[in-house]
Amino acid sequence: MPQPYLDEVRGAFDHGYDEQRERTFARQKELGIVPADAELTAPNAQIPLWDELGDDDRLVGTRLFEAYAAMARHTDDHVGRLLDSLDEQGILDDTLVFYILGDNGASAEAGAYGTFNEMAYQNNVLMTTEDITPHLDEIGGPKAFNHIPAGWAHALNTPYQWSKIVASHWGGTRTGMVVRYPGRIPAGEQRDHFTHVIDVVPTILEYAGLPQPDQVNGIPQRPIEGVSFKYALDDDTAEDRHRTQYFEIAGNRGIYHDGWTAVTQHLLPWPDPNDRIPPLDQDDWELYGPDDWTQAHDLAAEMPEKLRELQDRFLIEGAKYNVLPIDDRQRERFDATIANRPDLMGARTSLTLRPGMTRLNENTVLNVKNRSFTVTGFVTLPEGEPARGAIVAQGGSFGGWSFYFHDGRASYAHNFVGMETATVRSDEPIDAGEHVVEVRFDYDGGGAGRGGDITISSDGERVGGGRIERTVPALFSFDEGLDVGFDSLDPVVEDYGTPAVRSPDPSIAW
Known part of the structure; x- marks a missing residue:
């Protein structure tokens, strides 16, 4: 503002x-x-x-x-x-x-x-x-x-x-x-x-002199359920029609x-x-x-x-109007499995992502909330300077997680709804060259939003570990998706060096 x-x-x-x-x-x-x-x-x-x-x-x-x-x-x-x-x-x-x-x-x-x-x-x-x-x-x-x-x-x-x-x-x-x-x-x-908001479209159609469409691009349309309120605008004494x-x-x-x-x-x-x-x-x-x-x-x-x-x-x-049966759950319904609705990921338990895949909504990638997971990055680290920047990041500064490099050290950060960010790093910087880096999260279980243990590995060897005590249980963001190779919009963490830093051309196995 x-x-x-x-x-x-x-x-x-x-x-x-x-x-x-x-x-x-x-x-x-x-x-x-x-x-x-x-x-x-x-x-x-x-x-x-x-x-x-x-x-x-x-x-x-x-x-x-x-x-x-x-x-x-x-x-x-x-x-x-x-x-x-x-x-x-x-x-x-x-x-x-x-x-x-x-x-x-x-x-x-x-x-x-x-x-x-x-x-x-x-x-x-x-x-x-x-x-x-x-x-x-x-x-x-x-x-x-x-x-x-x-x-x-x-x-x-x-x-x-x-x-x-x-x-x-x-x-x-x-x-x-x-x-x-x-x-x-x-x-x-x-x-x-x-009147109701469903009455706006019928009103526009009546002023434009257009019929309600029977089909759009070959797809049959249900009848519009609203009532034009042009009659009320024309005559303030008219009786309600809705x-x-x-x-x-x-x-x-x-x-x-x-x-x-x-x-x-x-x-x-x-x-x-x-x-x-x-x-x-x-x-x-x-x-x-x-x-x-x-x-x-x-x-x-x-x-x-x-x-x-x-x-x-x-x-x-x-x-x-298909209101019944009423489901009074709220945040549980963010999870397609709990809500019993179709999930784009279906029964998948693994996913490969490539550089340039950005702004992926939460329902288009695997769900890492309230469960254990592993993310593996195939990276080439530069000579002459410490590696830095996001390998993969989901969400933003108001909630999310990132697997990234900071001063040459492989790092995992979990941003809990902007209130606290827990970070685990490799004990030492990782040398230049090609590497397979991995973060594994072992979830405590026992409910939503719990913590777990982080293990960071490089080329199959453990190089660091630590704890995350609280995790985002339901939704990272409405509009900040998952990025491979950088962190767009509001960054999950502030220590990339710049708001959006490209990392060394990684591929991700999830």
Whole structure:
């Protein structure tokens, strides 16, 4: 994030997330975004109140949220640049623009204190204020993959309950959208018709006068399940045409029908070892009426028949759209074997990679997480200078591993979600010339993310060894793959010498 954007918002949110909810709600009413009789939902009992936090908690949390606010402003500026470019080309007023203000509610995934590294959350690791404080001045910069605390996410989802992942409640699903098409869509007006993101494509097709495709490149297409909302843009008094919609993520589920919603929050959006997750058939359901715009008053106890009607409707919709059976596992599903889905590697137990193979996604190479493995490199080390650089690297600075040379010594490093990097090296530098170098990891077993013993060999002789106490259990990275011969993008370790150093033309047997 450019520093001027961060400087512009410094100190702007020192009042905290509880007051921010009040301020946002008042502003929403002033702008007419929410009805005048809408109620602000109660604070989330799972999130500490702002006044309950320590001074360091508030400082770190606010700094994380400032980075989010700066990012949002930065994004708006660049959307503006895009529109300006269309205007300069003379095609802006002929362009149908949809600007969706988020994907599914602000994310509370990082828990009460936020995180310096989103990949920590993806591996079920919560960071504490003490973990983040040493990196305070790096937040928002290239060394951070920061994420806001749950309380600030709750404020961003004002006036609703919950957040992303909790697909049952509006805080996890409802977001704003701006539509622009001069001469075809009234400017400055608001629509409150129920719509869903699946309605966008049908709307575009209707404005373009195009039918839904029966096939694309010879492949038959399923019917588009959304409903064009051009009718609502044309007439603010028109009755809703999208009358029913299910929601589900990891067991958090809900159903909307003709203004009514029945919802159940099954599991928390952040890791919590103390959270008791009930069987799906023992979840508590809530019921909200059409006049309860913010889902503030649960009617389940008063209207059990209506609740049952909507629960049954959820099952009907779930069966119709292949939601069932519901799988409420989360990180386990990163592993194709555990999730019982097809794996590109199939039953392979070995793999040969060549120089120039880069950015390979995790599902296209053998899985080395939570198991023993061996990596063998066939290398030619240079004369006159110590060898350095990556033989093979997977992931990056926010989590991953690398087999590489440092000052002539064969080295293995495991970066545990950016929080600690354990390194094992050969006892001595390895001489110039052709060598077969190998790292073997003997996993302790007994669960995910455990440690193990490292043995480094050269030409069949043991040259070093050591321990790795913690390993990444689920996911190294969303977007940094495996590289042979160098480490692209953010490096796993900082001691290659430069961000991406080519090693001496290795081949890899895995």
